[in-house]
Amino acid sequence: DVKVTQSSRYLVKRTGEKVFLECVQDMDHENMFWYRQDPGLGLRLIYFSYDVKMKEKGDIPEGYSVSREKKERFSLILESASTNQTSMYLCASVSGLQETQYFGPGTRLLVL
Amino acid sequence: SQKIEQNSEALNIQEGKTATLTCNYTNYSPAYLQWYRQDPGRGPVFLLLIRENEKEKRKERLKVTFDTTLKQSLFHITASQPADSATYLCALAGWGYSTLTFGKGTMLLVSP
Structure with missing residues (x-):
């Protein structure tokens, strides 16, 4: 089974802080994506990567x-x-030969 | 601009009935369409993919139809169960390698 893990489930940060969110996949997938999801706005793509x-x-x-x-x-x-x-x-993440995206569990970030 | 519409109102049905969710799109010529399930606080999970030249796809109690003339996909869950309660997202991909564009999702609530 494909596994996508994210470094934190919940994160609280202060305004102005530098924040790192990490994602790791274990299936040698070429393509990886970052989305944010907000009520009423759905999933929106922030950045993606085709390769290292x-x-x-x-x-x-x-x-x-x-x-x-x-x-x-x-x-x-x-x-x-x-x-x-x-x-x-x-x-x-998704393999270049496939179409299904495998998602991590998500990180809920609160910026105060 | 490209637009994907899913019913924003929750769909409430009784256990055992068939749930039908709708995904409409405009200004888009998708190569394929996918449906995902998302439980609260979790990442989406892939359910089914249907290509633009396919009319219908089935998997166990799930059925997806794709009408490129109407620009619409219908997602059916037969013999629905309370465990089917979740938010269902449709996502479209363009031709060639491309990213997915997600709808905002429809929440399904199945009552015992």
Whole structure:
């Protein structure tokens, strides 16, 4: 079974802090994604990556950056957290040969 | 702009009945459409994929239809059970490798 893990289930940070959210998958998938999910807005794509050191902006990249130094790990970085980044963050991965996205359990981030 | 619409109101049905959820889209020519299930506080889980040249797909108690003329997919759960209560998301993918665009989801509540 594919396993996607995220570093934290719940996180509380202060405005202005630098925040790292980590995602690790164990199935050698090429493609990884970061989404945020908010009530009434659904799942929105922040960034994605096709390969190590590759990254592409999604629909809402502002205020975020990403890092993919190893194939299995995709990090989302909030350079200076703001209250409007309070959200549920979901990571997903998919093999380049498949279409199904496998999601992690999510990180619920609260920025105070 | 591309738009995916799912009924924002929760669907309440009695155990044993068939639940039917709708996904409509505009300004989109998807290569395929997927349905995911999401439980509260968890990441989405893949259920079914249907391609643009397929009319219907089944998996156990689940059935998906795809009408590219109407730009609509219907998702059916037959003999519904309280354990089917969750939010169901539809997601569309364009041609070539592309990201998924998700609808906002419809909550299904199955009463005993």
